[in-house]
Amino acid sequence: MASAILLGIGIAASAAVGKIGIDAFKKYRNINGSVKNFVKGGFEPKMSRTEAIQILSLNSRGLTRQKVKTAHRRLMLANHPDRGGSAYVASKVNEAKGLLDADRSIRGFSSWAIPPSRPVQKIPSVLEAVESMKQYSLNCPRQ
The missing domain is CATH 1.20.5 (Single alpha-helices involved in coiled-coils or other helix-helix interfaces)
Known part of the structure; x- marks a missing residue:
């Protein structure tokens, strides 16, 4: 059994x-x-966002700065001209990263060219400053 x-x-x-x-x-x-791995046709005359995402082998859903940076690094290590790769492919990978870096719709946007926006601070008038100093002096214990 x-x-x-x-x-x-x-x-x-x-x-x-x-x-x-x-x-x-x-x-x-x-x-x-x-x-499934190849798209018919060549490169467009001016690179589009869709083409940049395809070049970096990314998915348009859940696209983040870190994913773009990681994909760019991976492809450049494999295709860098100094390591025997194609200069044309390396230029297309760099162009794709540049286009996606300029895209503000990607989460985690940060760029050297555009500083992050900061909240506007209200500058107090002279009367408001004097009043706040009076309040501070009244609330501070004297030594």
Whole structure:
């Protein structure tokens, strides 16, 4: 009885391993014929936001500054001309990062060119300053 149960578990495990192996092989060899990784056509004359996101291999949903920076670094390490990469590809990666850096709709926007906005502080008038000094002097204990 116990040997029949073990035999059944062994057959089920080998079937699961076989299925995982076949799926991995199909994915590796792309047997199903779909081309999901490539977009038809070349580059646009002026780079768009969509094209920049595609060049950096990002998703437009949940796009953050840190993701742009990480993707740019990863691609530049792989395609830098000093390391045998293509100068054209490196220029397109830099152009994509520059375009997305200038995009204010991305969360975590920060740029060297545009300082962050600060709340406007109200400057007190002379009368308000004198009044606040009087209040301060009344509330301070004398020594």
